[in-house]
Amino acid sequence: MSKFVADNTYLMTDEKGNLIVSFVVSGNNKYAAKIGINELKQHSSNVKLEIDAKPYKSKRSLEQNKLLWSLLGKMAIAMSGKKNKVSSEECYCLMLEEANVSCDYMLALPEAELMLKKSFRVIRKVGEREVNGKTLNMYQYFVGSSKFNTKEMTELIESVLDKLAELGVYDSEIEIARSEYYG
Numbered sequence: 001m002s003k004f005v006a007d008n009t010y011l012m013t014d015e016k017g018n019l020i021v022s023f024v025v026s027g028n029n030k031y032a033a034k035i036g037i038n039e040l041k042q043h044s045s046n047v048k049l050e051i052d053a054k055p056y057k058s059k060r061s062l063e064q065n066k067l068l069w070s071l072l073g074k075m076a077i078a079m080s081g082k083k084n085k086v087s088s089e090e091c092y093c094l095m096l097e098e099a100n101v102s103c104d105y106m107l108a109l110p111e112a113e114l115m116l117k118k119s120f121r122v123i124r125k126v127g128e129r130e131v132n133g134k135t136l137n138m139y140q141y142f143v144g145s146s147k148f149n150t151k152e153m154t155e156l157i158e159s160v161l162d163k164l165a166e167l168g169v170y171d172s173e174i175e176i177a178r179s180e181y182y183g
Contacts (some may be wrong), residue, residue: 001163001179003036004029004032004033004036005025005029005059006023006024006025006029006033007024007025007026007029009021009023009024009053015040019176020154032160033143041060047125048107049060049172056155059113061148061149061150061153063148064153064154065145065146065153067100067157067177068153068157069088070093070155070173071157071160071161071164071173071174071177072088072091072092072126072160072179073088074164074166074169074171074173074174075091075095075160075164075169076087076088076090076091078164078167078168078169079091079167080148082159092122092145093122093124093142094155095159095163096122096142096145096156097142098143098159098163099155099159101154103128103140103141103142103143104140104141104143105139105140105141106138106141107131107137107138107139108135108139109136109137110135110136110137110168112124113137113139116139116141117131120142120143120144121142121143121144121145122138122141122142122144123139123140123141123142124139124171125137125138125139126139127159128140129131157177157181158181158182161174161178161181163180
């Protein structure tokens with residue numbers, strides 16, 4: 001099955017009044033289109049095709065997620081001198097808070113912490129409470145950015161870029177992101 005992204009489409013008619021649909025393809029999509037057309041030619045020119053054209057939806061959120069975690073790694077290095085999962089996750093949690101993303105709290109037995117970490121993207125122990133003679137941990141948890149739409153991801157990335165600027169962290173990747181997000 002062939003799949004590519006077209007930049008533009010044109011409609012024409014031939015001398016018999018049949019409709020001709022043409023797609024304008026550029027960039028890396030040219031190669032995907034060429035491969036697809038060559039695959040179709042192998043089946044013969046008399047084979048009917050089922051065409052399913054739909055508006056292109058940007059994979060922006062996947063690109064945004066990759067950018068976010070790269071920026072968080074740079075922030076972790078700037079703040080703690082090391083880039084590891086713990087410090088990147090701490091920066092992530094900090095930025096969710098600073099970006100004013102909602103969080104919630106729950107009480108749970110200490111042995112439930114591992115299960116909670118599997119259930120929530122970011123969870124933080126913020127205290128302990130005595131309930132009916134048992135010590136329970138108070139956890140703060142955040143809905144992860146995987147649940148964000150592109151607008152919410154943009155706001156989070158802008159907050160991370162602002163924080164990196166506060167920390168005096170600049171490099172080419174950050175500057176490209178800054179120009180993309182701030183115009």
